[in-house]
Amino acid sequence: MAPTRRRVLALSSALAAGTLLSGCLSSSGSPASDGSENDPGTLTGTEKSNPVSTDETAIETLARGNAEFGLTLLSSLAEEYPKENQFLSPLSASVVLAMTYAGARGETRDGMANALRFPYDGEPLHAAFGETAERLETTAERADTEEKQGTPFQLTTANAIWGQEDYPWREDFLTTLRTYYDAGLHVCDFEGHADDATETINAWVADRTDGKISNLLPKTTLDARTRLVLTNAIYFRATWASTFPEANTKRRPFTALDGTESKVPMMAQSDSFPYAAVDGHRLIALPYVGDEVEMVVLLPREGTFEEFAASLSADRLATLLGEMERTDGSISLPKFSLESSLDLGATLSDLGMSRAFSPTADFSGMADTEETGENLSIDSVLQKCVIDVDENGTEAAAATAVEVGVTSAPMNPFEITVNRPFLFLIRHEPTDTVLFLGRVVDAAAGRSE
Known part of the structure; x- marks a missing residue:
């Protein structure tokens, strides 16, 4: 009997780059890679090229919307847990949900845009996210030239897609993620080797969080029903310009x-x-x-x-x-040191994207759902975050998982x-x-x- 439910996962994690375990393959059959020039499994054609002009106003408007989303999220969490510390990465969540949004259509798309405070649609939105990532990278390059003892500043980002082999992903969806998020598709066999895929993706997250976030995906998370995992990684470690004695x-x-x-x-x-x-x-x-x-x-x-x-x-x-x-x-x-494990699904639904969590969700922009006979909807949005602040500076990490399930x-x-x-x-x-x-x-x- 055919499975009654399949899952698409979107992950967002915060911290650096590293090597991967075997488990998923690139489209050429080589081990899944992070796109670095020394990685033998690098995918071709993954370079970002931002064909849409992105000016200062677009960047600032996106940042304002992202801040509004983050503050609203923090306020909602505080209402639920008023006496607990909270820590989150609005950028991490926004990036991975923007990647998911690229496959949304109709009222599902509108609800996500309103809840996530996206100021633009289509290419202008994705171009603004891509340009923001490039400017963050430029900041890191400039800061790296500072002559300070130790490692004064690190800020890196990375994205990837992990998809079930032989699944009818839409080319325009993959092109959008490749063009604006530098995310190449790595083919996985979730149906036959879900445990291997779990190990590979967890290793990817751990490497890019300098081990701060390990085992993001429990062993039972991925199975024969899994179809897609999108990952975003941000690593931040910085020394104060004026350290505390x-x-x-x-x-x-x-x-x-x-x-x-x-x-x-x-x-x-x-x-x-x-x-x-x-x-x-x-x-x-x-x-x-x-x-x-x-x-x-x-x-x-x-x-x-x-x-x-x-x-x-x-x-x-x-x-x-x-x-x-x-x-x-x-x-x-x-x-101070903070750790947060957040289930954001109910909060995001309350903020206006309930359609994306319902059986009537429309993510047909991700794949040919007529061919599969399946309907995609978000099951859960999970984020884990850590931060450590001391006399020398700050180290922070975040990992967000968006689980999209299939319903008749x-x-x-x-x-x-x-x-x-x-x-x-x-x-x-x-x-x-x-x-x-x-x-x-x-x-x-x-x-x-």
Whole structure:
């Protein structure tokens, strides 16, 4: 009897490049590759060529929409888990869902665009994502020339597609992902060797997250019903432009959202930083080496954290960021490590893309569904994220899986002590792209010290 359900997976993970285990093959029959020039399984014709002109306005508009999506997602998660720390990568989720969106049609496509805050459709949207990735890569290349000890700055991205052999994928869908996301198709035998494919894809994710995210796919995730896996990888590791002296780190009180007080390792330094105080809410930007990527810490006025976080939109964030001016002062900031495992399906459905999760979803742009007699719909959207912030800098990773099933005024000098719940984001300043976003309501949670 034929399977009643097949699955298409889209993965997004955050961190670096590496080698792969055997398990999936490229179209030429060689081991699946990441597209690097030293990989013998490299696919041909995968170079990005962005045939659509992408100007500064398009990049900034996409970044604003991505920030709005991320803040809305964070606010929705906070409503469900108000006393928990949260950390996510809106860019990681947006990229992999944009790749999935390329195969959506009709009301499914419209619902995804609204929920994900996509400002454009078709080629202009995908071209803006492709151009953003190229600018992030250029930033990394520039920062890499900085003469600092150790590894001062890493920011890499990668995409790939893992598809069931002999499945009727639409050529225009594959061309879109190859052209704008540099994602070549690697043929897999999910029907006969799902375990091998699982091992290969997990190895790909682990390699590109420097081991931070392993076994993203449990052994039972892929099986004979699996048809497609899309992967996006981002790795971020950066040294502060002005590091925190380790000698300054002391255990100091931090009052959690529930009112409990714990002593946490609190870093401290004095320097000149972009800073603003607006209506009692305080912001400070901590640049990384290269001065193009920064962590922005938002410390709401005491007693207003939940109200401030719930009302923060992309427009309001942009206004607050615009108020920052470089100012001499000091900052005390907790060292913190966060890990999040998020099931975003219900949240995304509530945000307006419920059609994509229903039996009436239309992903016919991915494959010839008339030939297969199958209808594709999203079953789940999962994301895992980790971040570690210390005196030297930041390392962060995220992995997102989209499962699609088949159904029949400033102070000068200032002093800011982040000793209560706060928000933070890591953004690429030239494009305003938010790479990572989080809220810390209990700095003592998740640390072993």
